[in-house]
Amino acid sequence: MKIQNPVLGFINGLMVTIRSTLRRPVTAEYPAIEKRLPLSNRYMGFPALTWDYDVEEPYCTGCMVCVRECPTQCMSAQMKDNPQHEKGLSRRRKIIESFEINLGRCILCGICVDVCNFDAIEMSHEYELSKYQRNANRVNLNQLLDMGVVYQNKLQWTPKQPQKNSGIPLPPKQSEDSS
Ligand code: SF4
Numbered sequence: 001m002k003i004q005n006p007v008l009g010f011i012n013g014l015m016v017t018i019r020s021t022l023r024r025p026v027t028a029e030y031p032a033i034e035k036r037l038p039l040s041n042r043y044m045g046f047p048a049l050t051w052d053y054d055v056e057e058p059y060c061t062g063c064m065v066c067v068r069e070c071p072t073q074c075m076s077a078q079m080k081d082n083p084q085h086e087k088g089l090s091r092r093r094k095i096i097e098s099f100e101i102n103l104g105r106c107i108l109c110g111i112c113v114d115v116c117n118f119d120a121i122e123m124s125h126e127y128e129l130s131k132y133q134r135n136a137n138r139v140n141l142n143q144l145l146d147m148g149v150v151y152q153n154k155l156q157w158t159p160k161q162p163q164k165n166s167g168i169p170l171p172p173k174q175s176e177d178s179s
């Protein structure tokens with residue numbers, strides 16, 4: 001068995017200590033805002049609904065696909081006829097009327113985002129929702145849209161299928177063809 005020189009062992013240990021002292025910290029001091037690590041763009045926080053600035057309404061049509069696919073059944077939604085469509089101001093015939101997610105039960109799996117065919121929901125960067133009440137994280141349509149707007153502005157978000165999902169009314173000919 002090789003016996004290590006105690007002085008060399010001491011110097012090795014000292015070097016490890018010095019390297020660790022000078023290394024940039026890989027942890028952050030929570031909740032100090034200025035000491036937090038920046039979130040990656042791909043970070044998946046709680047789901048939020050997106051806003052279509054072209055026609056000033058949500059992308060969500062209330063189709064309920066996400067509600068049906070959510071593994072924890074923490075979502076509910078209701079659609080209505082879109083009054084903007086009746087006035088010729090939007091391509092969306094149906095629009096979301098009410099939406100609720102119990103974020104206390106959300107497991108941030110992202111399935112709702114994957115199944116939505118309307119670019120209407122995204123995993124936002126919101127993660128700080130601790131509350132003292134068990135059910136205090138039920139968020140409604142307006143709150144989900146507010147979270148979505150923050151996310152959209154932060155990432156300069158654009159829809160994945162702009163042609164298909166934009167609310168801008170189609171020109172009359174295309175509109176007739178698609179009806
Ligand atoms: S978020 Fe998407 S999948 Fe869910 S109800 Fe709205 S349009 Fe449908």
Ligand code: SF4
Nearest residue numbers: 070106107109110112
């Ligand atoms: S992220 Fe998953 S658990 Fe949360 S609302 Fe979407 S589908 Fe449901």
